[in-house]
Amino acid sequence: MQIYWTKINKIIEETPEVKTYLLDCPEDFTWEEGAHTHLALEGFNAEDKPNRSLIRHMSISTLPYENSIGITTRIREQCSEYKAILRNLEVGSELAIFKTHSNVPLKREDKNVYLLSSGVGLATFRPLVLDYFERADNVNKIHSLNIDSSKNFLFKNVFESAPDKKFTSQFVDNRKDYYEEVRNLATDKEGLFYIVGSDEFLVQNIELLREQGINLDQIMLDKHEQTLSKFLSMDAPV
Numbered sequence: 001m002q003i004y005w006t007k008i009n010k011i012i013e014e015t016p017e018v019k020t021y022l023l024d025c026p027e028d029f030t031w032e033e034g035a036h037t038h039l040a041l042e043g044f045n046a047e048d049k050p051n052r053s054l055i056r057h058m059s060i061s062t063l064p065y066e067n068s069i070g071i072t073t074r075i076r077e078q079c080s081e082y083k084a085i086l087r088n089l090e091v092g093s094e095l096a097i098f099k100t101h102s103n104v105p106l107k108r109e110d111k112n113v114y115l116l117s118s119g120v121g122l123a124t125f126r127p128l129v130l131d132y133f134e135r136a137d138n139v140n141k142i143h144s145l146n147i148d149s150s151k152n153f154l155f156k157n158v159f160e161s162a163p164d165k166k167f168t169s170q171f172v173d174n175r176k177d178y179y180e181e182v183r184n185l186a187t188d189k190e191g192l193f194y195i196v197g198s199d200e201f202l203v204q205n206i207e208l209l210r211e212q213g214i215n216l217d218q219i220m221l222d223k224h225e226q227t228l229s230k231f232l233s234m235d236a237p238v
């Protein structure tokens with residue numbers, strides 16, 4: 001396993017609780033849209049066994065052409081040791097990244113793509129949308145729906161409806177509006193539905209989509225094969 005040590009080159013305050021850490025790109029490091037990585041704090045490998053409390057999975061919210069690895073995360077006042085350390089890091093601080101992989105690249109199958117996310121889950125989708133803007137081949141259109149009860153919606157410059165690009169973006173701040181809209185979107189029985197959020201959020205979205213007759217192979221989650229089948233087999237087949 002290759003561990004890349006890199007430095008923070010910029011910290012963006014996206015909202016009062018959400019920050020994006022832009023990291024220098026190591027020379028031979030690249031990634032696909034939808035990728036996540038393991039982001040580790042200094043000292044994580046100081047002992048024989050890696051210290052898990054200093055490691056988290058994080059999506060990469062940028063694309064390689066932006067020349068930085070973007071990590072977007074919510075840091076609440078009451079937070080884990082990991083987030084408390086991260087909050088105090090500055091430009092120039094070192095972080096390690098390893099085991100980078102995309103479970104949710106943009107599928108180019110001449111279908112409509114629906115990106116369903118909660119809160120900072122939108123970070124996973126930012127590179128998918130940028131990739132689509134660069135090259136729309138074999139994607140009919142993209143619709144993003146994000147729920148954030150804080151109302152501090154993220155990445156508004158990218159997630160702005162653009163009819164000429166066949167891209168629509170919707171933000172809602174409550175569950176009623178959110179699930180009503182998912183029901184609407186699920187009237188497209190051929191669409192591809194990507195979901196990113198907490199496990200509870202995934203379960204509720206999968207249940208609703210399945211009730212509306214969406215097949216399992218139309219649902220994409222940021223999960224490894226094994227966990228994926230556990231999630232997708234929770235309900236009875238239609």
Ligand SMILES: Cc1cc2nc3c(=O)[nH]c(=O)nc-3n(C[C@H](O)[C@H](O)[C@H](O)COP(=O)(O)OP(=O)(O)OC[C@H]3O[C@@H](n4cnc5c(N)ncnc54)[C@H](O)[C@@H]3O)c2cc1C
Nearest residue numbers: 036056057058059072073074078079080082083120123222
């Ligand atoms: C594939 C994948 C991609 C992911 N991508 C991202 C991403 O891009 N961005 C992202 O932010 N996360 C992402 N995650 C989730 C991430 O790995 C963390 O699990 C998540 O950010 C929570 O971090 P945390 O455990 O440090 O807890 P925190 O966010 O700090 O806390 C979680 C909850 O526990 C409470 N809590 C925790 N510790 C304490 C304490 N000591 N005292 C009191 N309350 C406490 C907090 O109040 C909060 O409600 C991803 C996960 C996966 C699997």
